[in-house]
Amino acid sequence: MTEETPVAAETQESIAEALAKGKLKRVRRILRDLSAAETAELLEQLDEDQQQIVWDQIGDVEEPAILELLDPTLAERLQVNSDDNQLEALLDSEDETDISPIAIVREALEAGRFKRALKVFALLHPSQAAGLLESLPPGERSSIWSRLDSARAGQILVHLREEVAASLALEMSDAELLEAARQLDLDDLVDLIQALPFGPGRQLLLSMDVKKRQQLADMLSYPEDSAGGLMNIDHISVRADVKVGSVLRYLRLLEDLPDHTDKLMVVDRENRYQGVLRLSRLVTSMADELVRDVMDAEFKPLDVLMSSQEVARQFEDLDMLSAAVVSEDGVLLGRITVDDVMDSIRDDSERAIMGMAGLDDEADMFAPILTSTRRRSVWLGCNLITAFLAASVIGQFQGALEQIVALAVLMPVVASMGGIAGSQTLTLVIRGLALGQVDTGNLRVLLGKELGIGTLNGVLWALLVATVAIIWFGDLGIGWVIGLAILINLVCAVLAGLLIPLILRRFGIDPALAGSMVLMAVTDVVGFSSFLGLATLFLI
Template identity: 60%
Template sequence: MSNLNHLEAIRIALSHKKLKRVGKILHRMHPAKVAGLLEALPPVERLSVWSMVETERAGRILTYLHDEIRVALALELDLEDLIASAQHLELDDRVDLIQTLPSDLGNKLLRASSASQRKQLESMLAYPEDSAGGLMDADAIQIRADVKVSTVLRYLRLLETLPAHTDMLMVVDRKGHYQGGLRLSTLVTADLDRAVADVLDADIAGIAVTTEGSDVARLFQDHDLLSAPVVDEHNRVIGRITVDDVVDLIREDSDRALMHMAGLDDEADMFAPVLVSSRRRAVWLGINLITAFSAAWVIGLFQATLEQLVALAVLMPIVASMGGIAGSQTLTLVIRGLALGQVQKGNIRILLNRELGVSILNGLLWAVVIALLAVAWFGNWGLGAVLGSAILINLLCAALAGWAIPLILDRMGIDPALAGSVILTTVTDIVGFFAFLGLASVLLL
């Protein structure tokens, strides 16, 4: 049954007050799908469905929810049930839950953990959420480099289970310093009498605990990793990062960038109360209003020109629109390059020259096309020339702005995806209107 069918079936069951039927449907669903279903329901129905979730599955489902909904549903659980559900979570997921909850509730979850787990949790909570330390799990299997392969195999057989996504073991020396990784595929095919030091892969580098999450994701992508060791400042293994956490990180970053471009919170509830959502969006609309008034002010400077040549008012939006589209293409390209680490100090000038070249070619092409269309429409060659010139100027400025804005915002510590498009729109509108109306004032009147 698809997620959509699950949603329909549950809403029908709720309408007939058949909560046991809801519980049976939820029991057959993966926790991630249950989380998606909960986010797709309005608050009242969501709470009814949440009441039918089994306690031992509740914690896992909470880890898949966006922050705002996660907190709301966690607060609906009795403290004992919340603690019991959290005990079923891996430590890295428990850290995420503790960080999201109100501090007093998070502290209660922390204190309810065993002494050994509490020590590990406190260590993981000491690092920023979007760093390697915040992403890592403490269940890395460490082995000594000076033991034989046969000894490692006997040790693994003594363990009841291996941690999830275990594809290699972390090799350390007598003092716990990281030496390299021993892949399980190598372990099971190696000569039993060989030392681990002879078969380990020293090229599997440890990730510093302070490494930013985006850099961690890039390392996993570039090296096709399933897991990787995390090391402290003394090169001692303190945990590992697995690919499932990196996938979650990439998805969250993608959602955040998409929502921020519209001024929205990626962790917000889609069905949040109207007043709450209105307040959040009002700030963004206010910022856009300022940019709109800025463009209107430029137009007002040429009010006399517009009154004498009405055709200018008809053609003005074309100039702004062409500049906006061209600028957004460059802006998106640079933001993506920054996110992937492809835009760096050594190549930013090359990228600028390339974007200016593209803008010149496209500007010349479309300036001629639009100028001819304007002449055919209004029968005025001067108007066509002014329009074509303004479009060429605006496309060049749009490319420059689309290149510079994300670099400047990134250097200032501001997310380019959040503020870049608003600033770009302001620049292309003001430059486009000023160039078009300014040239018309000088050449046509």
């Protein structure tokens, strides 16, 4: 302790007061104006609990200077107490009432304690770290990102949604990005380049060495959602005419096999695919057996242009862990592993659910408000068209509405019941189409069944709604008009739910995306026009 700077009594008092009220921000504001010596002195005057709390408010930058000035036992205690084990326990906990990693990181950042925030990231696996990073507002995200080392950044980068990955990659210098990219598997690198805007992506590609650049260019030539887009080229291939013993010796030379190696690929002299040799078979074979005799030649390879949906279905149907990818003429190009397939299944399902609300699953949850507004307005605009379509139908019946106000009160009921009934059929058919369980082969049976359900439910709810309407408005006529309209709308809704996805697909539009909006337009138009039309005919 080289100098003694007495801390003004009022500073001490205000700290104590802020602590008593739990106002940590004020504590930090006060601390910011103190010198290291003043802070050290202040710390020593506090009781143990207070010491720890105040210590947690001190930024990484100031820490060393203050530690030096502190009583050594106190310094040690503060450093030991702070974090690590406690942090690990917090992150491992599955208890939902505990403080979440998001809250831990954000509080740490707010307190200027970057070390603690970074420690959270260090304790997580890359994909978890990516998820956490996406959960932070952009400012905090960048400040963490700029402090991660390149190797770690690379691993995290491939797990981020495209938009987030692109924006964070662009925050890095060319050298950092190249360093991060160097750590990646080829398939991940391909994904990264595809996520980047054209310029920086090309830049990154060009900064690779010639061999890697050639491999990357090959892999980039396949569509992202094809087997070629999912494959990696880290497979190990052996020839059919060697002995198991030689294969084992060769593997021992490699020391470490690529992740997810459950089988070796067997190829001929021209690198044409012959079959696979499973490790589980390899370890149960005798050293003098030939690969040809223990390999599985029946195991079918995947065509490089096969769609990723089809790849996923094959993996699921055949319970595969990895599969070979071959060119049209049977040359082995690479392999696909189940972990990438699993990601692709998850992505597809997320895309479907987000797509139904007109959202992009690769978008950043914290994209700038203006960007998000613009994106979401597209879907609202489509909806407005269908809404005005419905309004114009209602507009045709202004005469009826003027005379019988009950029509205006009840008409949304007719439209909404149709919407729900239709969406049930729609959902069933969309799933059936996706699974290949609905096609022209059984469409008529399904149509019959759905019409039956539509009619039965139509009658059931027509009776109920009619009864309520009659009681409510004391008018028999309105009862049977609304009942009939509901029956008509439910039958039409079921029909629309069945046909819309088929028609959309014929036009190359994904029924999961546009289906429900088109359906809603149909059920609104049919619902309003049948109800108001019948009322005009019979009640006026």
